[in-house]
Amino acid sequence: MGKDLTKVNNTIFICNGGSCKKQAAEDNVRELRCALKMAGLHETTHTIKTLCMGQCENAPVMFVESSNTWYKKMTLDTIDALVSLQVNPDISLQSNELFKRGWERMQPAKVLTPKTSGEFQWQDDPSLGRIKAIQIYPWEFNIYPLLKECFTQRWEGLSLFTKAYGVVEGKFLVEYQQGKAFIHHPAKDISLEIIMKADRESKEFPNKISGIKLFHTEGEKQLGLHFSNPKDGVILKVYWEKGNGLWEHLVNNYAKISS
Ligand code: FES
Structure with a gap:
């Protein structure tokens, strides 16, 4: 049976397109779902694997819906911090932030010039x-x-x-x-x-x-x-x-x- 969506207050999108997969995005999915379970957030946080989210130069990429934040260069080391951040806003994951709604500029890992x-x-x-x-x-x-x-x-x-x-x-x-x-x-x-x-x-x-x-x-x-x-x-x-x-x-x- 699918998750009870009446309990869900956050959705995390994890890119599993070609570029992200090449950089272990599938391992990130497994680790994220595991960390959410261990933190007791499994029922309130839904995770969705996606195809390319159009930010390949920042791969592997994730998007957290509740905070409207895009993350870049996610690795197994940063997954725990991402999950902790959902319950403790003092945790910092700034170096992996790519974009938040309201920012005037993105912080890409690589700048693509026209x-x-x-x-x-x-x-x-x-x-x-x-x-x-x-x-x-x-x-x-x-x-x-x-x-x-x-x-x-x-x-x-x-x-x-x-x-x-x-x-x-x-x-x-x-x-x-x-x-x-x-x-x-x-x-x-x-x-x-x-x-x-x-x-x-x-x-x-x-x-x-x-x-x-x-x-x-x-x-x-x-x-x-x-x-x-x-x-x-x-x-x-x-x-x-x-x-x-x-x-x-x-x-x-x-x-x-x-x-
Ligand atoms: S493959 Fe993930 S952003 Fe393109």
């Missing part, structure tokens, strides 16, 4: 010639919106290139199911399955996205996105002529490039 246009690198592309490209983070919550933006919102003038189908133009549909994106071209009966999970270690899926690049050709006539995996290189390329507003949208929302 990319600049100077970080675009020249490279040769077999089908587009010389291009200038910049990497975007290939997290699942980036890949699906990117595909959806391209294929369903702003599809006019897009070309798609895959090794299997070559260059294909026209309107596509994008569906999402359990970590996979399915791209369909109903008129041409083309179906492409993209694995979006950010687990870069696993090489077993040929269509697993592990890298995304934003690129433009010389003179910026053509703009586009590369989706690649470690085994097969570029598996999906989307490009278009300048002028449909998609580039500005991607730069502002996914690459955050300042000039």
